Amino acid sequence: MVRSAMFKKILSEIDTKEQDLSLGDTSLIEQSRIMIALLQEILVRVKEQVGISGFTDVIAEIEFFKEVKPMVLGKLIYYNNVYRIETTCPVRGGKLYRKYFEGQLKLLKQHNASQLDMDFYRYYRSGRTDKDADYFLREQVHYATVLDSFYFEMDSQYSTYYDHLVARFIAQDLTYVYILSRIYPETPLNFGSLDIPDDLQWTGTKNALIELIYALYISGVLSHGKIGIRKVSLIFQSLFKIPLGDIHHAFHRMKDRAGKRTLFIDHLRDSLEEYMDKHL
Structure with a gap:
């Protein structure tokens, strides 16, 4: 996935701030508050830039409304979810605490289930690009397909309706992982129902695995770069x-x-090249 200079700069700014906060001793509530303020500021900044400079071509416009804006807005929604959940949850530990987060997970799954029949949801999750011009160019919105009235309150020069839906999907993924980490803080999570052999082990170092995880995340080869580093981990x-x-x-x-x-x-590279040389 080729990303524009704008996208790379914004990603770098957000990732750097998230990493700095994760290394500090600030609470999750305070981290969320700081990220909310930063992401709001970024949205205002890029909106001004779009208003002044516009887009060089339709490819740049599609990237902005499919990748850039949804990523920023999705994280903003996510951190707002975290702030809301953390500031209303019971004291950490005990059955009441776990029950609270299990209830939050149930609500999230119910909301996600309501989207499964959406054609756009299946389009986005499958990684397709053939209808991007229909979904992510501002003049292509078909009002008969708009399901939520909030679109009519949006700035039509800064929204395509579907960019907001993508932001919701991103926020849901991030919130899902966050809630699971609260319910099972010490237990590796079980994604899906794969028949994983009991003897499958990582026999390298932990640092080696972390290096691989970051390489896959930063390269954008997993889910078109839409999956967060925490979920990959x-x-x-x-x-x-x-x-x-x-x-x-x-x-x-x-x-x-x-x-x-x-x-x-x-x-890895040296091992693969050595194997190739031996099996010419």
Whole structure:
């Protein structure tokens, strides 16, 4: 996936702030409040930029309304969800605490189930691109297909209706992982019903696995780059039944390595090339 300079800059700004907060000792409520303020400021900033500069072509416009704006707005909705949930939850620990988050998970699943029959939901989740011009160009909105009246209150020069739906999907994914982490704080999560062999183990180091996770996330090859680093990490922890702890802190240590910083990725490349050379 080729990303524009605008997208890369915004991603970098958000990721850097999230990583800085994760390394500090601020509460999740305070982290959410800070991220809400930052994301609101970014939305205002990019709206002004779009109003002044516009788009160079339809490809840039589609990227903005399919990738850039939904990513920022989706995270804003997510952090607002976290702030709301955390500021109303019972004291941590005990049955009441777990029951509260199980109730939040049930509400989230009910909301998600209401979208499963949407043609657009299936289109987006499948990673298709053939109808992007219909969904993500501002002049292409078909009013007969608009299901929510909130569209008519939007700025038509800054919205396509479907960009808001994508933001909702992103927020739901992030919120789902967050709620599960509260219900099962010490237990690797089980995604899906794959028949995973009991003897499947990660026999490399934890740092090697974290390096692989970040490489896959940053390259955007998983779910077209729409899946967050936390969810990718949880999936690998579940698959290999291995707790990784604070992956952001581990990643920062990798960045400060002397010499080669991508030891495991380099090892993978060298091993593959050696195998290829032996089987010419």
